[in-house]
Amino acid sequence: MLGPKLPPAVLQTPGYAHYSLAWSPFHKNRIALASSANFGLVGNGRLHIVSNAPDLHVDKFFETQDGLYDVAWSEVHENQVVTASGDGSIRLWDIMLNNFAIASWQEHTREVFSLDWSNINKDTFASSSWDGSVKLWIPDRPRSLSTLQAHHACVYQALFSPHQPSILATCSTDGTLKIFDLRSPAYAPSSNTFSTPLSAAALTVPVSGSEVLSLDWNKYRPFILATGGVDKAVKVWDCRMVKMGGDGGVGGVCEAHLPGHEYAVRKVQWSPHSPDVLASASYDMTCRVWNKGRLVYIHDPHTEFVVGCGWSLYDQGLLATCAWDSRLNVFRV
Template sequence: MLEFRTQGFQGYAVKYSPFFDNRLAVAASANYGLVGNGRLFVLELTPNGIQCMKWYPTQDALYDVAHSEVHSNHLLTSSGDGSLRLYDVSLAPEYPIATFQEHSREAFSCSWNLTSKATFASSSWDGNVKIWNPERQQSLLTLPTHSCTYSTQWNPHTDGVLSAVCSDSHLRVWDLRTPASANNHLILQIPIHSAPNTINNSRLQPTFPPSEALTHDWNKYRPDVLATAGVDRIIRTFDIRQPKGPVQLLQGHGYAVRKVAWSPHLPDLLLSASYDMTCRVWTDGASAPGKPAAELGNMGRHTEFATGVDWCLFGNEGWAASCGWDERVCVWDVRAFMQT
């Protein structure tokens, strides 16, 4: 396992580059993101360990980071002052090359379009998801959620489809190919805490009290499947073709789940990071008929809240990076922590 210290700044998000197998970006904040500055770290994996290639100071906390899908040196951050900033790591100045300022509260999530690659999305505590083009200062579209929105993600299979999870315990899916008059492109609004779908459950289970949903991610191999998680500690998988309730419930974390990420290599594997200071790997049982959904192992090296986790896109499947409030970035082999 490799480690790097984000000295004086607590990590909120870590992302592998889609272009370089040895590059990581980390969004971090002073004072646990409650007040003070932020810092964007650009890290490289070298024979001598993890080295800081560059870092950028910000006047407010950073909560998320995304790599451009078009330019290998461009990074996007979302900030506590509601702004989004675009950086070019190949340039010498420490200033962003573009700033996007429309959110009226904290911008908590940003996601680059994985299909057309020409746009990115942001979500905010102001109850809005916004669509942007990096060459324009004004947003292209605003999608209201009327609720504090913690996470937005583009579908990696279908252009124009994106989703968000909010504090009102709902998963929302938009299709931008639909007419704007059709409920602001909203095609699905799924209550996350509804009873599990009985198709994959032998008996009906009770609904759970609604609680804030903090994170979600689309499956990289099954275009209709995604996972959500949040304050109630349960990871749920959904099939949007059967939107009446979750397909699987993955339980084991002791505190809120802050981040989930589906594997880019295997269709059934999922990573999670939690306030219980662990990162866990799960299977939803989809790889083999009759295989149960289960926790396969956990990495407990963090000594404070684990807030971010991401898979490496390159090489042998299993390499991942995590960050947390202990000011540590860890790069580790998921397979070493899986129970065989």
């Protein structure tokens, strides 16, 4: 085996397949878990608030009318979390209150598939949807700040750069990774849509001939990103290499091509503690850990698609995975 295997801590949530997890930026042992009944195809959803001390257990859960696909913690309020739903809605929850969301937005016309709270502009978060758009939000406003018509097709993920607050990356069904500079005059919040929405990307990276399902920014190296998708490969991109065209830049150099997964890669996440360590989760029911481009660990106790993984922000080497088998695993690599 590629590394010593210690049994993970396991939490089972019967009847709810997991889609995403997020470690709290405020509390070392708190995890938010987005889940859906019937594998997210039909039925309701559930937000679980989980503690990892002294063992894994559910502190509280909130029911939703449709499945939940993603979750993100507020960077301002330690008890607030935002969820993305299959009915196109976004909800803000206070985990100290019971039953009902404290805010709700319904602008996306299809499933909301990802959420990201900026860790620099801490009052702002982004959502991406199957409707092809990305929207920027401030929680105390009734409507979105602005809308990026980022792709012609489903936007699986949109993430703010951890280095520059005005830079946002997206990935899509169309096989591309795009980087947007929100300082562009076209993105002024006074207009609700961009003047040249489909050609406004500062950089377009042709990642794959198939869908790109996930991306993540390296936390130490600006403009280094990882992607994963239907082609089963994890790829690392240096997006400083740009060839300018009439509608923006095209380029990006593939710094590393990491084969190994047997099915589509559903999630990639760089370690917050190392510039060289990357985790990937896949429909092959494994989570894999890479270090400097080499496969160093395989986590394979799950019995269904592994669709989420996340590194602890406080405890180096501690990794969580969630899957359609209704299990949340926490283990040390």
